[in-house]
Amino acid sequence: MNIYVKPHNDFAKYLIEIARKWQEKWIKDKIFEADAKPGKPKFFLTAAFPYPNGPSHMGHARTYTVTDVYARFKRMQGYNVLFPMGFHYTGTPVLAMAEAVAAKDEKLLNLFRKVYGIPDDIIPKLSDPLTMARYFHAISKISLIETGYSIDWRREFTTIDPEFKAFIRWQFEKLRQKGYLVKGTHPVGWCPKHNMPVGMHDTKDDVEPEIGEWTLIFFEDEDGIIYPAATLRPETVLGVTNIWVNPSADYVKVKVDDMEWIISDRAAYKLRFQRKRIEVIEKFKGEKLLGKRVRNPVTGERVVILPASFVDPDTGTGIVMSVPAHAPYDYAAIIDLDREVLSKYGVSLDELKPRPLIRVKGYGELPAVEVVERMKIKSQNEREKLEEATKEVYGAEYKYGVMREDVVKYVAQDLPDNVRRYLVGVVKAWIAGKPVSEARDNIARWLKESRYADVMYEIMNKPVYCRCGTEIVVKILEDQWFIDYGNPEWKEIVRKALSKIRIVPPEYREDFKYTIEWVQRRACARTRGLGTELPWAPGWIIESLSDSTIYMAYYTISHKIKEYKLRAEQLTYEFWDYVMLGKGDVKEVSKSTGIPVKVLEELRKEFDYWYPLDSRHSAKDLIPNHLTFFIYNHTAIFPEEKWPRQIAVNGWLLIRGHKMSKSLGNVIPLRIMNHLYGPDTVRATVILSSEVGQDADFTDELVESVLDKLKKFRDTIMELHKMYSKVKELNGTELTDIDKWILSRMQKHIKNITNAMENLRFREAANIAFYIIDKDVKRYLERVYDEINSSKRKKTIAWVLSYIVDVWIRLVAPIIPHLAEELWSSIGKQGYVSLAKWPEVKEEYISVDVEVKEEYVDRVINDMKEIIKVTKTKPSRIILYVASKDSYEILRDAIRTVLNGKPLKEFMRQALSKVKDRKAFARIAKKYYDLASEIPPHLKDYLLENTLDEYQVLSNAKEYIARTIGAKEVIVYLSDDPSAPDIGGKKKMAIAFKPAIYIE
RNA sequence: GCGGGGGUGCCCGAGCCUGGUCAAAGGGGUCGGGCUGAGGACCCGAUGGCGUAGGCCUGCGUGGGUUCAAAUCCCACCCCCCGCACCA
Incomplete structure (x- = not known):
């Protein structure tokens, strides 16, 4: 496949270069090769493997990026994470594509040439299904590596590997023994000339033959x-x-x-x-x-x-x-x-x-x-x-x-x-x-x-023609094998299994329930295509949705099968019974298979360590089939403790508002995107464009804006680093309120991002990491603007900045791992950030107090802006009157009234008995009540217990307020200070948490 | 038909479960300002209506209802998208 694109700009080029650099290091140091480590908590996750009938495209990127971000997050949390990948050669997708090449389908050849960039001398060779599969397999693998997925490639396999086929034969033998396989007749679309069943892929214009009765x-x-x-x-x-x-x-x-x-x-x-x-x-x-x-x-x-x-x-x-x-x-x-x-x-x-x-x-x-x-x-x-x-x-x-x-x-x-x-x-x-x-x-x-x-x-939608031109008829297949998903006892077990599986996002649970109720017996073998033959029915190939239901288990030992060069004929039913189920006597199995006891035990341990699967990832189209069959087959083959724990379902990836389709020609190969914008940009765009369960729209403007955002992020980090690296000793002992504020905010962000990641709400996590933290950091810099060069504050600020940078890079590492590695090493950190510890919330840094103070300043500034807007004045002097501390009692009364769901008059009745000047109070009572109902819950809680020293807070923020508003001077008075001048008659308008403002 | 998901400001899109922080996050666009030789990039501000003081009015598909209070809860209706099988 020719990559004929140039990087979008210099920064994209930079991203591509550092990506390659770090990918090589990761591979060299084998950091994503996960081995069973008994005692260490593990996390095993898989994404649906691709059909190699085309290069990996942006749709794959969606699912795999979600999986990888999750994998990387879990790895940083200290889990022994296994993320493997394989390739699905089975069935008609590959076959049909190869046949279309053989038939010189113009549309397809065009796609291959123009979109995929496949050289002309290669294309004819792809008319052979196996050659095609091998070709696209190779390209897809490169694509996945280039996107920075943390895959353990030692475990890679294809579904036509003889060893895997042995595994599938064992699975079907198990299903047969359980009575879950039944034989029957089955109507299919049929080409009388080919004497073969035909599906959508085999018809002229790709018409799905609809069979009616x-x-x-x-x-x-x-x-x-x-x-x-x-x-x-x-x-x-x-x-x-x-x-x-x-x-x-x-x-x-x-x-x-x-x-x-x-x-x-x-x-x-x-x-x-x-x-x-x-x-x-x-x-x-x-x-x-x-x-x-x-x-x-x-x-x-x-x-x-x-x-x-x-x-x-x-x-x-x-x-x-x-x-x-x-x-x-x-x-x-x-x-x-x-x-x-x-x-x-x-x-x-x-x-x-x-x-x-x-x-x-x-x-x-x-x-x-x-x-x-x-x-x-x-x-x-x-x-x-x-x-x-x-x-x-x-x-x-x-x-x-x-x-x-x-x-x-x-x-x-x-x-x-x-x-x-x-x-x-x-x-x-x-x-x-x-x-x-x-x-x-x-x-x-x-x-x-x-x-x-x-x-x-x-x-029913006749006439439908086979690609050969013959009209399709309905044929009743005798001797067809079905997996009996309609079996009532089996259904009951599956319902139970589903109830214990975490479905992400939870909205999709209903779809699973519905599918389980509705699914009946399913034809599980076809007469053509690549794949595994049914052991007892020569000529019948197990079709692709049936040979891909428990293959995740195979990953746990596939690398060992290769390592010990086990041959397919050694992988007998007894072998799998022992390795996957712990059944049988290991010595006997060893004797019958010729595999050393030690090796058998090692395989058994690998499987037992990694299984069950902790998270299964795919797009939503697989709910009514693959994902449901996946649950079914696990319950049939494995004991309850090995049933899957979580299924994460992602939406479509739309290209400029349209569903990707080969006929529209808007299938964008992942490699092209990587080479245009850099893998981190692709990853971040996919994550930022929508929450996991939703459809995401991938547009040029969005990728470009994300690319830009990454550049700004890089620049900000390097800027911060420059600011603190000049200070030799870092010392955080003399923290002021604003230092405490940013530290407290960072804890909140760590907490929220961690929580979002745990729930696979990656968009929210990325949003906080890229936008909200950025906003807070900018605000912090703004607030310490005049202090930054003072000898007294320098060290403390430097210390705070170094803390921020350290945490921030780690928070974004799962999403943009290459840039994170680059920055991590640029600021002088040792080791891979991919393996660094996920930031922890430091409770001692949390300070509700300073956060409320800062929020209070914000509210006051907003009020000022409102006044300036209405009066259209250019402020020069701002006079503030803060209410007396006693007035907090009134505010508390108001808050309690609101919390109790009582109306304004109730508050009036209560409060009037407490105040001296009833007339004056009547005028501002509504203000208190409105304020009490308007403020967010955390402020309600805070103000019920605390009294803010508004005078102190505003006085400390004078410069900041003046700068923000564009005023020359800010003066703060206590409203109950008789010596303070009553400018504009505003003194009496001050209420708790809402000072009176006069602007000149 | 059955099942699932939706309808939010110019556009995209959060919020809805757990009512008050919501004229409603974030992004895009547009407008104004800064910067610039100019443009781009970048930075700041504005972006439902009204308002010479921090406010009021209208508003989250339509119509009702519950509540001191509804985009959020309840009922009815209209519209859109997706899946419904041997096809991956």
């Missing part, structure tokens, strides 16, 4: 020949007036099992893929069937076969039951019948009268008739209108329709009493009075069980 209701003629009417609405069988066939279409009489059917020629062709034997006995035109009478299996009536041109021999069986009351096509076709035809077959119009079956809100007795008339449909040839009418009627009836009670009267009219009684009973119990959706399922099930009906599958 027709109910075939058996109408029978007097010779016992069956006319299977294909319908999507079996509940309307009670209202059938006649049967339609297309007189000019080809029909055949076929032998199906032990029955004889009459169906369209085309239907017979399609049914060949769904029945064991279909034998054509006779061919003829539909015309030949007209006028015949066939018996409705439910009503017993003998209805006539009539001609209708709308009947499509390629849909269903070409035999259509006519329900004019509820199907617009049928009613329209009846309108089209001329008297000649009717008299020819001896049919009276009365016989074809629509028969109401369903009551629907908003419609009369005969919805189809109503709609046809309303839309002025004159004949069955008005296809477009009829489609619309059908959609409307079907939709309304399905949604709101209820079967009429009186449908019972149609049942078994012409049948013997005993049969009638039985049928009437069935219809009364399951059909009449039921909602349409329910009645439909009931009647279909009952008819099938009673052999009055059958099913036929069909591609």
Whole structure:
């Protein structure tokens, strides 16, 4: 893959250079190679491994960056962290891509050339699936290394490694033993030419073949020949007036099992893929069937076969039951019948009268008739209108329709009493009075069980063509193996497992619950693609969502398998039983496999140390499949203590507001981004763009602004370092309020960032680290502006700055590890910041007191700004009057009133009894009450217990206030000091925590 | 249809669980100022309306309700996005 991009600017170039430097050091010193260290707490996390059918792109970067930031955070917290990676060669993704290359798909070749930058001489070679996988595997691996992920590469594997296949065979043997694997039939999209199942990847224009189910209701003629009417609405069988066939279409009489059917020629062709034997006995035109009478299996009536041109021999069986009351096509076709035809077959119009079956809100007795008339449909040839009418009627009836009670009267009219009684009973119990959706399922099930009906599958969005041009049909696969995720006992265990797994973010838990309830048996093997063969069913390859459910366990020992050069044939069921489950006698296993006891024990220890998995990471699209199967299979194979502990789900990564897709050509390879902006920029952008669970929008402006932010961060750190490195001895003994303030704020930030990281709210963590700390540091510098060069303060400030720098770099290290390493070494620290200790909260640095003081100053400044804004004056002198300490009692009363949920008048009543000057108080009582309800909870708490020395605080901040406001002078008076002048009559306006302000 | 997630200021996007700190974080854009030969970058300020004193009014999809107090809680409705299987 050619990297044809140049760094965005000099700083990006710098980031790329230092990244390479530190990556080489990390690899050289093997700092991310994690070995089992019994006694040391471990943290094992994995991200979903990629299909190597393209280079790693920004979507992968999202998941892996989240995983890596978490890994690095945990590592700094002192955990023995394992983050491994592998590659998923299994299944159709790789295969389909290779086939598209072989077919010289222009769009794809363009993507390969233009976006991926693959050289022309390589591309043809990628038509071989394995070559393609190896190629993209190599590129992806480089991409991941270049992004600085702290992966232990010794454990890397692919899903077609013989050793891994041995593991998968063991897993499936376990599933089979537990009865979780079942054999059955299964309908799939099928190319008759290739004789192969086809999915979306194999079709022209990537259309997903949708498989639907027709109910075939058996109408029978007097010779016992069956006319299977294909319908999507079996509940309307009670209202059938006649049967339609297309007189000019080809029909055949076929032998199906032990029955004889009459169906369209085309239907017979399609049914060949769904029945064991279909034998054509006779061919003829539909015309030949007209006028015949066939018996409705439910009503017993003998209805006539009539001609209708709308009947499509390629849909269903070409035999259509006519329900004019509820199907617009049928009613329209009846309108089209001329008297000649009717008299020819001896049919009276009365016989074809629509028969109401369903009551629907908003419609009369005969919805189809109503709609046809309303839309002025004159004949069955008005296809477009009829489609619309059908959609409307079907939709309304399905949604709101209820079967009429009186449908019972149609049942078994012409049948013997005993049969009638039985049928009437069935219809009364399951059909009449039921909602349409329910009645439909009931009647279909009952008819099938009673052999009055059958099913036929069909591609509902037909025609869908295979890439070879052949139209796809539905084939019923015999001997298909399923994993039975519908097994009720298994489901129950999985529910329990889920309840103990931490889902991040928690909103996604409902999706898991829903999936568990809904998931049924799943076909787990296919007839082609790379992967592992089912041990007992040669030719069946375990498909990719089924061979990737417990592979995380394989990481724990994959490096040892390589180290000891264990061969696949040594990795027997007994081997895995011992290593993964601790079952069996190690000596016997050793004897049967030829693996030394010591090695077996070592592998067992590795597995036992690392497992269970502490955190599993993937994007949200894997919830309804992979992640749920992941839980299922763990519960099936492993004991409870080895079940996964946490699943972290991230949203999509959108590119400029659009979902990434190969057809849009907006798949951005990770390598390109790394080489354009530098890996730390890519990482920080991904983290800053949104919280883990949400979709993130990746835009050029955002990356560029992050790049810029990183530059500023670097500059700030180096600036601070310059300021304190000039001072030889650092000494923090003489801390002033503002020093204490920044130290206290840093503790709060450490606490909040740590908490955010623990909960994988990395965006919040990054936000605090990059923006809020920055703001506080700037404020601190502003506040110590005049002191910085004083000999008295120099050392203390230097000490504070060195503390900030040290903590700050460590806080950002998980997100931007390369720049953090670079800065860490620039300020003279030893060792890797990647391995440094995560900053701890120093309780002794926390000072609510100084924080409140600083907040108070802020509030006063805000008030001043407000006044200046309103009066549009240019301030020169600012006079402040602070309230007496006694007034805090009044404020406390007000706060208590608010906390108790009492209104203003309640406060007035209480406070009035305590004050001397009632009139004066009445004027400012509302101010107290408003202030008390407006201030944040921490201030309420603080002020209930403490009295602020406002005079002192403001006096200390005079210079700062003057500088901030742009005033020449700030004067502070006590409002109860009789000697202070009452400028502007403001003295009496001072209340606790809110001084009176006069601006000149 | 079933299930899940949403609708916030010019735009993106926090807040909602645990009501008062919310005219509502942060970013972008825009406007004004500083800096500059000019531009860019950078720094400061403004960015719902009104207001000559720290205030008032309107406001977080729509309509109701609970409460001294609602973007936040409850009810109804409208709209948008995602998943629904053998396809990874």
